[in-house]
Amino acid sequence: MSRLSRSIAVAALLAVLALGAGCRAAGTPEPSPNEHSSTELIESPKEFDGSEIAFAGEVIGEAMKRGDMAWLHINDDAYYVKNVEEGAQLGGYNTGMAVWLPADLADRVTYFGDYKHEGDIVEVEGVYNAACGEHGGDTDIHATSLSVVETGHVVVDKTHPAKTAWAIGLALLAVGLCVADRFWLRGVRGHRA
Amino acid sequence: MLLRPRLDDHRVIGKYTGKIIIGVGLLMVIPLVTSIIFGEWDTVLDFVISIALCMIFGFGTQILCRTDRDLNWSHGLVVASGSWVVATILGAMPHWLSGHEGSYLDAMFDVMSGYTTTGLYLLQDLDHIAHGLNMWRHLLTYAGGQGIVVIALTFLFKGTAGAYKLYVGEGKDERLLPNVVHTARAIWLVSLTWLVIGTALLAITGMALGQEPVRALLHGLWVFMGAWSTGGFAPQSYNTLWYHSLSYEVVSIVIFIAGSFNFALHWAVWTGKRKEILKNVETVSFAITLSLTVLIATFALAKAGVYPDAMSLFRKAFYQLASGHTTTGFSTIYARAFVTQWGPIGLVATTIAMAIGASACSTGGGIKGIRMGVMFKAFIQDIRKAVSPERAIVSAKFHHVRDVFLDDGLVRTTMTITIAYLSLYGLTAIVGTLCGYDFLQSAFEGVSAASNTGLSCGVTSPTMPDVMKALYIAAMWLGRLEFMSVFALGGYFVTMVRGR
Incomplete structure (x- = not known):
């Protein structure tokens, strides 16, 4: 198998996994209450x-x-x-x-x-x-x-505890990276100066 | 021989893609604030998560891809098309977290549809979504209309030489001002001025039609964004049929026709050259092809006796056709009415209008009026050559801000892009037919996706096969970026694997 074919196969597999994830099962929807919907x-x-x-x-x-x-x-x-x-x-x-x-x-x-x-x-x-x-x-x-x-x-707008935890965790990571980027940038500039 | 990109090439691409994704994250602050104002706390969390993911990607790539190199042409094209893909993947997060999408693919479909100002959607139970998510849907289409790279150029970039390559990579080539960052800001100046005036007009009209002030303002803002960007998203599932109002239709028509015009034309008018509206090849082409398609549809609908009087007939025909031709996608009829009421000739007329599309360097899609004008002029020039003496020099020109002489290079480029669009239209129609849909309906829907219009005759739905969803996502992306930068991205991946 050539390198190109292997790469295409891996990309296709990743795409299928990515797209398959997050599928929500469809239930039996509520039917129309009308004789003629x-x-x-x-x-x-x-x-x-x-x-x-x-x-x-x-x-x-x-x-x-x-x-x-x-x-x-x-x-x-x-x-x-x-x-x-x-x-x-x-x-x-x-x-x-x-x-x-x-x-x-x-x-x-x-x-x-x-x-x-x-x-x-x-x-x-x-x-x-x-x-x-x-x-x-x-x-x-x-x-x-x-x-x-x-x-x-x-309708009560409920927040899910797991979602809150994810929001806090990811926000902290984002802030950390932002600070690291700014700090690193300043460090490099300072070093160059 | 293909040259494999070096580490420094990856760094340049990563750095600029990261900057654009930071821009997408910053854009999400607007729906976040909207949700906070309306106390939609679950949606607030959705946006906090999504903003954080954008920032992690953006700042992560900034840290990993440190370089002082500027962009070259291939970098610019790859960054422009690649950043649209990353922005779609990350921008889909609020949609998916809302619970209104059947899968992540559906969420990505909606976001690509937004960025590309298409307007097709797979989101379910639209009538019960949060204001924050509705704001995000419409903001996507407004931002996508100007171009997400244009946003980044406006706010996040210094005026490097490489910035122009990014701008061109996003399917725009008009330089309104000598500096590309100034050009990006000029585009925003025009768009924001229209935003204030258009939103005010629609909100006042909405209140006169019986809407509460807050709803009238939100609907006015969102319908403006959908109209100006020629996006076609609307806050309710009934689209613009919701308002049952001639005045609302007239205001929205004025906005989406203005939005479909070339930014160079807007800038010419802005700087005092008002006669440009009457002379420009794109406005002339638009007026002719719109009149013809409206005439065909009106004739077919009159013959079928669908509408009870001439006023209703003209109102419906003109609105749907103008919406289709400008690639907006607003509709005052039910999607299935294109099939059950308009019939085959109405479907064909609308398909032709969508296929031709709006102006180049505008928020719209399709083959574009300027290409129709160039092809028509080239055709006439060829006929004149055929009937002229052999030694005669037959020249032709068209007017687009200034007089431009036709040459073979221009005609060849025009034909190449036109053939690419026609091939894409054909492919989407054939795949739809192979998936079991009627050919005419598949062609209508495929052209709608590839020309970034968004009118639907009922083919697009959450139960549509995944292969069609994926194809439509690709078609929207290719159509919006006008092929070249997407091909450059493909070439980049091929050289990564096969290059030496």
């Missing part, structure tokens, strides 16, 4: 366009009020009951629907999903638009009702 609505726009549907999921981000109306974003993905920060297993991208509804209905939402919150799970009823004429061709649901199925909650 957001994925189905996006995959078959013509089939559902203009139809009355019920759509449930976690409200995320914020309510953006525009006069008497508001925009909500409702996710029916693998994280609508429990998100990754709470320990949910990875289950792919977020998916959901934008919902246009009266602002007073949006006021019923207490928690919006983000890093520190699991949002309220709500169910809305309304008309699905694959390309809404009123909203510049956006895919949305114009809802006329909203009910809170389950109120969300605050």
